[in-house]
Amino acid sequence: MKKFLFALAAFIFSVNVIAQVFEPVKWSTDIEKISDTEYNLISKATIDKGWHLYSQDVPEGGPIPTSFIYDDSEGTFKIVGNTTEDEGHTVNDPVFEMEIKFFEGTAVFKQKIKVKEAVETINGFVEFMVCDDTKCLPPTEVDLVFKVSSNSGANVTETVIKTEDSGNSKEPKSKRGLWSIFIVAFLSGFAALLTPCVFPMIPMTVSFFTKQSKNKAIGIKNAIIYGICIIVIYVLLGTAVTAIFGADALNAMASNPWFNLVFFLLLVVFAVSFLGAFEIMLPNSWANKVDRQADRGGLIGIFFMALALAIVSFSCTGPIVGTLLVEAASKGGLAPIIGMFGFSLAIALPFALFAAFPGWLNSLPKSGGWLNTVKVVLGFLELALAFKFLSNADYVLQLHLLEREVFIAIWIAIFGALAFYLFGKIQLPHDSPLSHISVGRLSLGLLTLAFTIYMIPGLWGAPLNLISAFPPPHDYSESPYGVGSIKAAGASTSDAHEGLPEGAHLMAPHNIMAFRDYETGLAYAKKVDKPVMIDFTGYTCVNCRKMEQNVWVKPKILDVLKNDVVLISLYVDDPKALPEDEIREYTLKPGKYWKDYGDKWGDLQASRYNANSQPFYVLMDHNEENLIDPAAYTPDVDEYYDWLKEGISKFK
Known part of the structure; x- marks a missing residue:
């Protein structure tokens, strides 16, 4: 169980951003x-x-x-x-x-x-x-x-129809992204099973079906129908979220600073609830009315029994469901529906399986204080995830209130407190007295402590590759080049940019020269006779940060980006307002006009390359013709290097 919780955290940290390329x-x-x-x-x-x-x-x-x-x-x-x-x-x-x-x-x-x-x-x-x-x-x-x-x-x-491939994988990115949502939701469903509101319901419910049924076959059938009803209820919730907000609107939430701020507050409330400050509960009258309907028997009665489970267990499942919907909603499309299907499938499976094999119930651990421990661990994980959304909002608005060092310090505090909790040094309101620490709890505590210590060098500029997608990038920090760096200590901002062409800047900590304007970068590429690499990116793009911190930093990649191409980084969520003389009508949305630079670069990507997800990399010549098919998130360094070299060779 403890290993599962750590694996769950790892899965949450690895959710990919969905790409969409249409070939209709x-x-x-x-x-x-x-x-x-x-x-x-x-x-x-x-x-x-x-x-x-x-x-x-x-x-x-x-x-x-x-x-x-x-x-x-x-x-x-x-x-x-x-x-x-x-x-x-x-x-x-x-x-x-x-x-x-x-x-x-x-x-x-x-x-x-x-x-x-x-x-x-x-x-x-x-x-x-x-x-x-x-x-x-x-x-x-x-x-x-x-x-x-x-x-x-x-x-x-x-x-x-030949459209540009958004990645170098045989499996479409959209399918891979939905699989990620499904897997995380499925694991989250198992985590919800191990909470005080749900776990004790398993033997009670299975016992009800086996005793009230005329024979074992009918009991199994009713339990399976019960599980299907649980799935239907949660999938309907995901469908409602998609229908109310709309798939396209949900996809835009990921880069909207105000939605990110709302998500942060929502997850903090969920986390505090799991830590024991209060319980989020639906009105008791709802549960009473549903219980009365459950007494009717038949298929309708079974459905209302499933609905009663959803309502009674809401204080434990609600924060998890809310977190999943926040994550899935920001992906857009079918993600909320797929997320709720994965979550409900994990909850429904034990009821059907234990009804079919009631002898397995004897192998279940007894209810006790360990259930609340699971709930508290989930609360700490939700609190850590919440600050990612706050960081997104701060980064997009460029407020510099939650820079890289501050973010890492907050995570060190959260996971350090979790380690102390697992070692029994901190007790929360609903914890049972702890006479000893189990081997599993000690192991999870040591892993958490090791992770906390691992993050400490990040305060002084260490890359922290394990979590590179979560903190703000290096150039959004108090010391972009690391504490003690000669460049950071002895060079002023003007010195750091001395000798750079107009419109260019250096990306810390890699010191890659990049442009943030398409025309300016293209003009410079023609001047120095180098191919152009367009980097469609975003302030809130998780996989963009992974590429920058884990792939671009490798020596052979860094050498290419510094010497063989002219890099143009276009932020599709840049909120900076456009000058009036640059405002144009959307290519694919007649009657609608750009408002900011994010609109401009997002429209360029969508209209020219039929893609709207980031990261998205294009190698092109001075006539703006592609040298090679564009690439998307490519964590394999050798594969990405081969893509770069093949495109550059065609330019030469």
């Missing part, structure tokens, strides 16, 4: 033979659910229409008439607020041609734009190849 349309081609000299060139679009491909005929001011070009420059065939299309749907489009014809699912386009002489292949391309109910992707061109055969009428080739 695939194109295939076919040939339909009409006569010896006449053919139909058939282009078929397969469209992902929820996306719209627009017609060839679109009103002015609307989206880019679908259009086809066929290469008849060699004079081997003649185009007859216009390209025809399916009937499609004509509705008032919510994105462009006008009546537009579009296609869902599939769309088939045909172009009649007359062949003048023998031809084997006809080339062409299609330009198109796709949208869903909330966003649009930039216009895209896809090459089409039609293989004409004199003996048969249908040779098929398939063409897939």
